[in-house]
Amino acid sequence: MLSANLSAIFYLISGVLFILALRGLSSPETSRQGNLFGILGMIIAITVTFLSIENFSTGLVVVLIFLLIGGLIGAFIAYKIPMTAMPELVAGFHSLVGLAAVFVAIAAFLNPEAFNLGSPGNIKLGSLIEMSIGAAVGAITFSGSIIAFLKLQGIMSGSPIIFKGQHPLNALILISIFVITYLLCSTQSSNLFWILLAISFLIGFLLIIPIGGADMPVVISMLNSYSGWAAAGIGFTLENTALIITGALVGSSGAILSYIMCKGMNRSFFNVILGGFGAIEQQSASAKDKEQRPVKSGNADDAAFLMKNASFVIIVPGYGMAVAQAQHALREMVDKLKKNDIKVSYAIHPVAGRMPGHMNVLLAEANVPYDEVFELEEINNDFANADVAFIIGANDVTNPVAKTDPQSPIYGMPVLDVEKCKSVLFVKRSLSPGYAGIDNDLFYKENTLMLFADAKKMTEDITKNL
């Protein structure tokens, strides 16, 4: 068996390897190596844990069986999951981290001797506080992620669910979490521990239901952050460096992603979290007038003609592309354009899709080289030089209203300057407004041609006509 000091050093090493795993993601070339560092760190942490157990009981076999079962399920999911389902998968995984944190906290609460935390009913105060934090945050992560998962999967409606007195109720529950934690620490009562878990599950659920589908990038990032803080809380309880380091890394990573996503929508974090966006924004009068405005619509033939005569085309993908699974059809269209010596770039808005980097993964899956894919700031000046902007499944992120109308709910949001292109092709099912519930001025511009069809079908038809 390993001495406590030696195993602490190994835990530190695995923590460092996890840092390197994240560092590797700074570019696609180093990322694969980074992932290997992560795997190595995990192997070290698990091996060391086994080696530091004093007397191997028959429990070892059971532990290995459970490990194997989980591993097989995980591996199976990882190979089967389609790339378009990545947001759901990540939400689902967050819920598992949360639940695992809750279970470890319960195990430690019931059997504190195993972790050197004192005896039942007489747990060290510091450990009890850390344990409660880990358990509460873990429970919130779990139920919140389940709701996010259901919304992304479409089992639950993506529109915000709001009711009267929602915010005061949530505030009351949050306060009671603190009060119960305080009472739990002073009385060590196990009943209070269960109540704490129950209301934490409840608040996780209540916090996420008012948040709409397109705000999911923020929600997923936030839950990512929570799962980190839950792990860190448990890490303090177990006095384990690997867990503390990892928890801090994951916690700050999720927080940064939430910040980037909020900035991409020019909304404050609290505005997103309080929810209800897009549900009440139907300012009827202005929306009604605009429906009368003339729109130019075309077919695949017109679109193919425009693109054939272009020399530079920029493609703007959005969530609609993911829904229609149009990424492969899109790549085939682009291949044909490139054969005709037409330059093609892709422009990705930070909040396109349902999670950070969602569009990039889909394009990578369709074999689009990553050096043809650009972020908003990198490409926004190029729209003025482009002949055609091909918008497929995006809407609000192209709306010029964000730059011109201070009354608009999306005013100030960074948008792609597609209207500067010589012509704009807009693939969309209908003229219905996007998530923000507002009309897109771009539909009515002189140089816009609307292509009303399913994204995948339209792209295939254009390819045939090229």
Added chain:
Amino acid sequence: MEIDPFIFRLSIFILSIFIGYYVVWSVTPSLHTPLMSVTNAISSVIIVGAIIAGLAGNSDSTFNTSSIFGFLAISLAAINIFGGFLVTQRMLAMYKKKKKDK
């Protein structure tokens, strides 16, 4: 007076937040999805706590309430570890550069 070991752990925690802050800002936006799946995988290092809990039962009672929660947590964390790393690997394998042959 001796310093409470908690303070050392707190120091590690705070410094790691700063490391995380700088490391994550340098992650390229196109890899944000793999970043989420890999952070998912590494946060499942919580499995070390689950293993300790699972093995804590003595030989005449392998299964008690505490160790059963440990066993369940092991499976949950293992799903994440294998699922998280493998799906990240699968995604990263797709990111390719432009072919220079044409």
